[in-house]
Amino acid sequence: MPLLEIDNLSICFHPSATRVVEGFSLRVAAGEAVALVGESGCGKSVTALSIARLVPSPPAVYVSGEIRVAGRDTLKMPPAQLRQIRGGTVSYIFQEPSAALNPVMRIGNQIRELLRLHQPQWDTPAEVIRLLESVGIPAPATRARQYAHELSGGMQQRVMIAMALASRPKLLVADEPTTALDATIQAQILDLLDDLRKRLGMSLLLITHNLGIAGRIAPRIAVMYAGQMVEEGPSERLLARPAHPYSQGLLESAPRLGRDTPSLKAIPGQVPRGDDMPVGCRFHPRCAQAQPDCAQTAPALISVGDRWLARCPYARRANES
Helix, strand or coil, rough: CCCCCEEEEEEECCCHHHHHHHCCCCCCCCCCCEEEEECCCCCCHHHHHHHHCCCCCCEEEEEEEEEEEEEEEEEHHHHHHHHHEEEECCCCCCCHHHHHHHCCCHHHHHHHHHHHCCCHHHCCCHHHHHHHHHHCCHHHHHHHHCCCHHCCHHHHHHHHHHHHHHHCCEEEEEHHHHHHCCCCHHHHHHHHHHHHHHHHHEEEEEEECHHHHHHCCCCCCEEEECEEEEEEEHHHHHHHCCCCHHHHHHHCCCCCCCCCCCCCCCCCCCCCCCCCCCCCCCCCHHHHCCCCCHCCCCCEEEEECCCCCECCCCCCHHHHH
């Protein structure tokens, strides 16, 4: 049984009836790393936050679907059970750690606050030091006494990871964890997440707009556009020859860590607003490969290879060319 199962999830925001997430399905096995990729506004963060029902309802309306964590549907959980899931079974790392950390609390006290809530038997200064050491922070006893503003951006993100690990979660959701970090620190944070996942046996869902970052630590990639899954498959094959035109555009527009990129190509246009979704394929107004029927018929996910899906009737042809 997968640790995380999202089945046919659709979400809209009141009073609009437009679905910002529509018919989305994803599975993450125990100990597996999966990346969810797409531009800002594609719905990936809303989907990730919905796992622990962190998108408040209202204004969000969960129109349909199920989100099962360890076999239990979080969309049907009462508040008491949700509190056990949030931060306990599922932990989150967000972008901009400087905004997420409390500026008037010492780092060690912030970690102990989480230990007190989720693992009271480990609420000790020694456990704080151990957590800081586990994420590669030097002189952890000194850092525990410091405030967030005294740390670099990379150190702040390591503290956020330590806080997420304090509850010993089964699933770690990392939402754009390398935003605003330089390339060297990005690589260090990604390598740290990958090492922790393997060492602790937890699952990792990485949210990012960069296919190159996704491929660094996730053996499987799901690509999201305008609220829908448009491609999902093994990272090695998807990055070598993406099937969906949107995935191709993302790959051409993203620098790759550890690889020289002679030129980058922008995807023309922008992600449509939730109240102005195109008829037919949602990507067709921006797609250089669009055919006349793309503006008329909404495409379904089709198989383009072993454990490989794409939402485009021409994807198989493009993949085989």
